[in-house]
Amino acid sequence: MTTSSAPSAPPLRGTPLADRALAPDLARGFVLLLICLANVHVHLHARQQGIRAYPAADLMTLPDRVVTAVQMSLVDGRAFPMFALLVGFGAHQLAVRRLRRGVPAPDVRRLLRRRGLALLLVGGLHGVLLFSGDIAAAYGVLLLLLAPLVVGAGQRALRVLVVAGLVPVTLFGLMEGLPVPEGTTSLLPSVAQESVLLAALFRAGEWLGIGLLAQVPLVGGMVALGVLVGRRGWLDDPVHHRVLLARLAVGGLLLAGLGGLPLALAAAGVFEPTLGQAAAAGALHSATGFAGGLGYACLAALAAAALSARGASPAPVRWLTALGRRSLTGYLAHSVVFAGLLTAWAGGLGATLGVAQAALLAVGTWVLLVAGAVALEAAGRRGPAETWLRRLTYGRGS
Template sequence: MSVPASPPRPGPVETRDRLLAPDLARGVALLGIALANCVVWLPGRDIGPLGKPVDGSAADRAVDTVVGLLVDNRAFPMFTLLFAYGFVLLLRRMAAQQLPWPEARAVLLRRSLWLAVFGAAHMLLLFFGDILLSYGLLGLMLVWVVRWSDARLKVLGWSCLVALAGLSALDGLGGALDQDLPGPLRQGTVVGDAVWRLLTLVSTVSTAPFVVAALVPPAVVGILLARRRVLERPQEHLPLLRRLVLVGFPVSVLGAVPLVLAATGAVDLATGWDLLLATVHGLSGLVGAVAFVAAVAWWAGRRPAGPRPGGLPGALVAVGRRSLTCYLLQSVLFTVLLPPWALGLADGAGTATVSTVAVGVYVVTLVVAVVLERAGDPGPAERLLRRLTYGSRRSAGGDGTAPVRP
């Protein structure tokens, strides 16, 4: 009498089965996220477009120019694109395991809910600029649309460009928004920072539909690229990748130039123009995010087949494999190093100083990721999220970027 086969059980990806291009792209994006986030740790400053202090030094202006052209409004859509790409691969892998759609949907919903919980805790305890909560909420929405046709997804993506434009326009605003609050409630104090984190959490939850809608366009691009296996088989898509890079980067940089000139004080903008140029900066940033991902995939596609890369590319891959751990570690290190009530490196500093700290923090995450890679450890945050998502099943780890071997 034959024994009936046990039902398929979903689980995380083995390290040996992970894909090079998505991991490498996530590793690159995390450097951009560190540089984009560090400026918000400058307390009590009058700020202009892109959140840059209006009284920066020459070194600050140089850093603001580079970050404004290549990082701001480029790193986060890049990460959003990769998040959606991985979402499709999770679904594809579970389909290959013959997991029924209701069970696969439950896995995706559970993972997204826990990611939102991680984000809420991160925002409340460490950093009010958290993006994990929004990604978790985005994941809940993607469960609903991920099986739509390409045509319906394109309509959704184009429609949600309005939300992305509106969110981008906020980068044209400036001012010190907390100057009229009582001293203990201002940013730069223990109580003030805690209050701002709580207020931001409430604001993020209350404006969730708008925030998630703004993330939809890069997410749709990620889904469409995943359906064509562009990052899985980059060698088959080199002409497409080359076009995305050669067209995307010039569009991204040219779209960023006007607002960067305003942010660095090179030009003065009349009321209204700042919002318009900020919108252009954000929308061109989506093009830049696609170009950055395409550049990484182009490199991976032209690389000779063989073992995983070593050196700096290998370290970037290690970070990308542990993107959740490294992202949270950035916030822990920033919290220790930058606030006036901690080591205070941001107190009286400019963007050049905090950007230097950001690069140093990123280097620390590189070292930690390489150590974890050599130890075969997927990272503590990844391990916890996978246990909450899949149960106690043991695995060397991954986050759903390749099929699991039987």
């Protein structure tokens, strides 16, 4: 007598590069430019700090003030919400592809948790070794916590999370506009330490408090929104949602720009707000960052829809997409450059560069990231961080 065994579930593997949707990778490639711009001034030190880790306005040149105002309105607090939205979207895509292939829901939740643990490990190493403002570990914690919602939750639970996420973001914003104590020369003391060992010890504490515990509630709402965006098909099928995407892109970016303007002008020294005005401007700046993150993602989706209609992608789009496919590698690599050039324990340039000069360094770093990604694309290779993350998530042979 013969016995038959139940069919085994299909092996869990990552998505081949050729099968990836254009809009999310285009958005990831672009958001890394914003991440570079948002993080570079945090590495400046050896001068009195002003609003949101920028130097005090009276220590800045006119170009520095202009760059500060632009970045505060369109980049700071707008880049990480977009990144968080893309993490939520990616988690939804990972889950839905496997559910459609017949993988049981509990196995999919376990896979999301494995991805979360892998991101927590990668983010922890990044935070302790290079940049304590790491965000990857916070995304890992959220995947661990939200795996049941990504796979099985209804729309209502996710909407509640999105709205609830505005509360810690707004409370955080109330504080970011307040005056900085005299003598504060760096948001992250680790960047100003000349000792490599002492800097590492500072980074470990900063990462736990700033890079992990503080950031988890700040990005949770946008991760939930990314899952909702994935369920609506806005990024993987942008052609059928062009009108809505256009409205969200224009409305989101306009709201973010106007909402960030009062704090931006205060940071640039255009006016000196009262304590109440500073708190209100900070709350407005932070809350409208949600709208900016969504607006940027919708803008990338609109670009993808236009390219689909043309049937061909120009070289710059292919370059951005190459970086988007290797966004984790690019994210980690930008910290290698900034730590090597700007921190007191390495290059030390953070003590002398102005905000405008630092912004040029950020753009130059992003260009190098694009060039590296294009070279890997031409060689048919994934980024090293992506390869490692896949192995941690799916096991060897993935």
